[in-house]
Amino acid sequence: MRFFEATHKYPFDWETVSLASFRKYPNDKTPHVQHVEVLNQEIDPETGVLKTERLIMVKQNAPRLMMKLLGGSDSSYVLEYSEVDPRDKTLTMHSTNLTFSNLLTVGEKIVYKPDPEDTKNSTLFAQSAKLSADGVLSRFSSYIEETCLKRFHDNALVGKLGLEQVLHKILAEKRQERGGAGNMAA
Template sequence: MKLFQAVHEYAQNWATVTAAHWQKYPNDKTPHVIHVETLNRSVDPDTGVLKTERLILCRQPCPAIIARFLGSDDVSYVLEYSEVDPQHKVLRAVSTNLTYHNVVAVNEELTYSADTSQPHLQRTQFKQSAQITAFSMISRISGYVEEFCVKRFHENAQIGKRALEQVLEKLDQAKVAATSTTHLPM
């Protein structure tokens, strides 16, 4: 697992920055994002929190060896959940890739919050973190393979023990036979 973190301060107020967040795609600076579809959106009547679920379609080439192994193209889907709290001036979005999640899982979190340390400056704090876990599928397979091998090793060890015991019996019988033939009366 690898971690990524970034922080940034925008010189604009929180309302402007969060409005820009919703309009970020499509954008010539981010050509890998092909389409964003809003799946669900609701406002909590008690808190005013806006909850949104979006599906993001991206075109991002993966390493050739992975593409050959998976037979994949370069289109992937990302599911994003976000909450905008206008009272506390915080937008939090979490996303995860849906495509090949069992091969490479990318879990990202974005937070935009009003800078309350100097409210007169009208700045917005941005924090981004991502947790990237590669080949989680293989670790499950490797666990299965390890269990299979341990079981097979145990079975083979039992067979090997019985085989050695059989050889020892034959050696004992041969020894007894040799001893009895050397002591024959004359």
């Protein structure tokens, strides 16, 4: 079993970062994410919590030996559950792999929340993951876990770059809206 953790502080307000998280795909920084399908979405009328279930199709370059032995394709699927709590200002996302889950399970949790030191201008990001190849013969499980952990780490880095790209796009849209509204009033 392997564990991954990462934290980051985005110099953007929580609302903008949360919006960017849902608009993250597709983008050129994360070409491995091929498609995102919203399966279910509902708002709790009492709490205002938005719950979303998405299916994410990812193209991964799995080791050739593994693909030959298991007979899979280069596309894999991830199921993601998210909750946006507008009162507590938290976005929590849980995801797990569906493809080859009998051989390798990857459980990921991401939380976005305002930075307590600067709630209006900064958002904290916390990511954790557990990778386990328990279903594989023990002599191969360590190799598979290490290979997948490295790939997870690399994907996390490009995912951060992808989110930052979307954040800047949203900021540009906001500036354009303010500029457009100001021009209309003049």
